[in-house]
Amino acid sequence: MMTSKPQPQLAVAPLPWIEILTYWVLSFGSHLYSFYQLHIFSKEHEAGLQREFHLEKGLLNGFNRDTSDFEWSFWTGWAKRSLLWTLIGHGVISRLTSIFYPKLRLPALTLYGLLAATNVLGIKGVSVLLVHLGLSFSVAQLRKPALSWACNLLLLCTFHIQQLQEIQRGWYETEEEYYLLLFSVAVCGLRFISFSLEHCWCPLERGGIEQLYWLFSYTFYHPFFYNGPIITYKDYVEQMWRPAEESDKDKSAFSYFVLRSGRIILWWCIAEYMIHVIYMHSIQSNETYLEILPPWALGGLALALVQFFFVKYLVLFGLPSMLATSDNLVPPKLPRCVSIMYSFTGMWRHFDEGLYRWLIRYIYVPLGGSHHGPLYKMFSTGLAFGFVCLWHGGHDYLRYWALMNWAGVLVENGLKSLFASSFIHSIVEQNFSAAMERRCVALLSAFSTAMLILSNLVFLGGIHVGRIFWKRVFVQGWSTVLPPMLAFLYCFAQIGLERTSHPP
Numbered sequence: 006m007m008t009s010k011p012q013p014q015l016a017v018a019p020l021p022w023i024e025i026l027t028y029w030v031l032s033f034g035s036h037l038y039s040f041y042q043l044h045i046f047s048k049e050h051e052a053g054l055q056r057e058f059h060l061e062k063g064l065l066n067g068f069n070r071d072t073s074d075f076e077w078s079f080w081t082g083w084a085k086r087s088l089l090w091t092l093i094g095h096g097v098i099s100r101l102t103s104i105f106y107p108k109l110r111l112p113a114l115t116l117y118g119l120l121a122a123t124n125v126l127g128i129k130g131v132s133v134l135l136v137h138l139g140l141s142f143s144v145a146q147l148r149k150p151a152l153s154w155a156c157n158l159l160l161l162c163t164f165h166i167q168q169l170q171e172i173q174r175g176w177y178e179t180e181e182e183y184y185l186l187l188f189s190v191a192v193c194g195l196r197f198i199s200f201s202l203e204h205c206w207c208p209l210e211r212g213g214i215e216q217l218y219w220l221f222s223y224t225f226y227h228p229f230f231y232n233g234p235i236i237t238y239k240d241y242v243e244q245m246w247r248p249a250e251e252s253d254k255d256k257s258a259f260s261y262f263v264l265r266s267g268r269i270i271l272w273w274c275i276a277e278y279m280i281h282v283i284y285m286h287s288i289q290s291n292e293t294y295l296e297i298l299p300p301w302a303l304g305g306l307a308l309a310l311v312q313f314f315f316v317k318y319l320v321l322f323g324l325p326s327m328l329a330t331s332d333n334l335v336p337p338k339l340p341r342c343v344s345i346m347y348s349f350t351g352m353w354r355h356f357d358e359g360l361y362r363w364l365i366r367y368i369y370v371p372l373g374g375s376h377h378g379p380l381y382k383m384f385s386t387g388l389a390f391g392f393v394c395l396w397h398g399g400h401d402y403l404r405y406w407a408l409m410n411w412a413g414v415l416v417e418n419g420l421k422s423l424f425a426s427s428f429i430h431s432i433v434e435q436n437f438s439a440a441m442e443r444r445c446v447a448l449l450s451a452f453s454t455a456m457l458i459l460s461n462l463v464f465l466g467g468i469h470v471g472r473i474f475w476k477r478v479f480v481q482g483w484s485t486v487l488p489p490m491l492a493f494l495y496c497f498a499q500i501g502l503e504r505t506s507h508p509p
Contacts, residue, residue, distance in 0.1 A: 017506035018439035020499075028499040035493045036344070039305030040283065046302045047284040050294065058287040065281050073286035077276065077317055079181060080232070083125075088231070091121045095227045096328050111222055111245060114332070118225035122189070129176045130186045134193055138224055141197035142217060145204045150371070153201035161194050161396065189231055191396060195363060196224050199238040202367050228325035234337045235359035236329075237366060244334045258331065265327045272319040279316070285309045289466040295473045300486050303477060304493075307458050308344070310465050315343045318357075337362065345501035347450035349413035349457055364389045382418070387411050402468045409460040417453060443502060450498035451491045 047054070051069065054060060060069035072078045080088075098117050102110040123131045137160050144156040163169055164187060174183045200220050223241050224230075280286070285306055288294045298306060318340050326336035337359035346352045354361055368389045373381030394407040423429055433442060455478075463471035478486050 017502050018443045019506075020440055020443065020503075025499070025503060028496040028503075031493060031496045032344070032500050035304075035496070036308060039301050039308055041305075042299060042301040043285065043288075043305035043309060044282050046294075046298060047282070047288065050288075051284070054284050054287045054291075057291065058284075060284065060287070063281045064277065068281040069284075070277075071280040071284040071287050073284075073290060074280065074313070074317075077280070077313075079184065080321055082181065083185065087125055091124075092228060092324060092328060094121070096331065099328070099332050114227070115218075115222040115225055118227040118230060119221070121227050122225060122230060126182075126186055126189060127176060130173075130189070133173070133186065133190060134224070137190065137193065137197060138220065141201050142220060145201040146213070148205045150202055150205045153198070153205055157194060157198045157201065158395075160197070161191070164191070164398070185231065192229075192231065192233055192235070193224055194396070195235055196238065198367060199223075199363065202371075203238050226329075228328040228332075232321055232325075233359060234322050234326065234357065235363050236334065236336065237363060241334070245332075247333055262327065262331070265323070269320060269323040269327070272316055272323060276313060276316045276320060279309065279313050283309050285313065289470050292469055292473060295470065296477075300477075300482065303474070303486075304490060307462060307474065311343045311458060311461050314461070314465060315340055315356075343461075344497055345504055346457065347447070347454050347498035347501040348417055349410055349453065349460075350417055351501075352457055353410070353414070360393075364393070368392055379422075383415060386414055402463055405468060405471070406460055406464040409456065409463065413453065413456055413460065420449065443499075447495050447498040447502060450501070451494040454494045454498060455491065 051060070054071075055069065058071070058073055061072050063070040095114065095117060098113055099110065102113045106113075119131070122134070126134075140160065141153070141157055144153050147153075173186060174180070177183050177186075200223065204216070219242055220238075222245070223238055226241070229236070283305075288298070288306060289310065295303075295306075322336075322339055326339065329336040337357070338355075340357065341351075341355040343352070343356070346355065369385045372385040372388060374385050375382050390407040390411045394403045397403050424433065437445065459471055459474060462474050478490060
């Protein structure tokens with residue numbers, strides 16, 4: 006799954022331009038045609054979906070809006086209520102303090118983040134975070150990584166104490182407010198682990214009060230507070246400690262702000278357009294519709310679900326990352342398009358880069374990683390996936406998803422080691438050209454991508470979606486649906502390999 010060092014760029018042999026053009030045409034064409042077929046199915050069954058899922062009146066005339074995706078409805082609802090405005094407020098305060106009172110910028114942003122969190126979560130909700138922060142900080146002073154891990158894992162497990170859940174629900178008038186507290190505590194939990202382990206490994210020279218101040222700043226940094234993306238405590242302190250950029254860069258900063266804001270608005274429009282013309286989230290919630298979907302529409306549903314997830318996180322990570330960049334931080338790269346992800350390893354490395362780096366630094370490498378043989382690598386990778394499963398809630402479908410990803414990564418790493426062996430490598434070198442090697446890699450990647458999509462469907466839709474997709478494609482459609490699907494996935498993999506060889 007992971008390595009402790011950056012991976013070198015894969016050497017990808019060039020192919021004839023007409024072949025690459027064919028892959029592009031088939032990839033775009035299959036996306037558009039499958040989406041169109043899913044749109045037709047959505048309109049044909051709109052009345053039934055309306056009765057069962059209560060589609061909202063859309064922003065576009067003649068279209069309804071599918072609000073069944075909890076995450077998108079949740080965050081867009083909170084953005085309209087308060088989060089968008091508090092993020093703008095953060096940007097204004099950061100800019101004004103940078104110009105007039107640079108030394109007060111960090112204290113001002115910390116205080117603003119604390120007040121913004123209190124305004125939304127309430128004093129009781131913020132008190133929960135402060136208790137977690139205090140316990141993590143206190144245990145970290147013992148400089149025992151195992152104790153810090155035990156403390157923070159126990160704090161994360163408090164999510165599952167029913168009596169505590171009922172008490173916290175009683176603090177709020179709506180479920181949405183309670184869920185916002187859960188999301189905040191979960192994301193802050195990663196920050197507490199990061200601080201604790203950094204302090205255990207390399208005790209800071211600063212005094213206890215200054216350490217606590219930096220932990221407060223790290224925890225309540227407003228753009229990343231509720232949903233990430235994740236950066237480590239070490240990176241946060243080092244980057245915030247750097248002097249602010251000179252004022253002669255104001256013009257380029259303004260251009261960046263305008264261009265990035267335009268891109269975020271465009272991504273939001275694409276996401277909204279998708280849930281207006283394709284009722285994918287409502288369809289996936291009904292097994293009857295999944296069973297009667299035509300093959301092309303079934304493929305369109307799988308692509309639409311993962312593409313919407315990608316675009317959604319371009320928006321959810323895009324605005325916080327833009328503000329963080331203006332604060333002199335270096336946020337993780339935004340997710341890479343899932344249609345050109347041709348491996349489990351690549352998906353983990355490039356979709357949520359912040360979480361990937363966090364898992365590398367605090368779980369994979371400390372447990373041995375790839376430096377102590379294959380058994381340690383399997384163990385480290387398995388525990389990393391196990392932690393992600395627990396952090397997301399530990400539900401049944403998450404366990405299946407984590408196991409599928411773990412198995413996928415192990416198989417990919419096993420095949421990579423096999424083909425890197427001197428015996429197999431010499432056979433390949435003697436019998437295949439570089440271009441043919443690339444085609445073979447893309448063919449193997451098509452099978453990996455099929456399993457990757459299946460695991461993502463389990464994550465996004467639940468076990469029933471993965472089960473029906475498996476039955477219809479791999480069991481019932483092994484001779485009719487599976488071959489053309491693998492052919493198109495082969496084209497997707499070739500586009501992904503082309504991007505790898507020519508990164509933007």
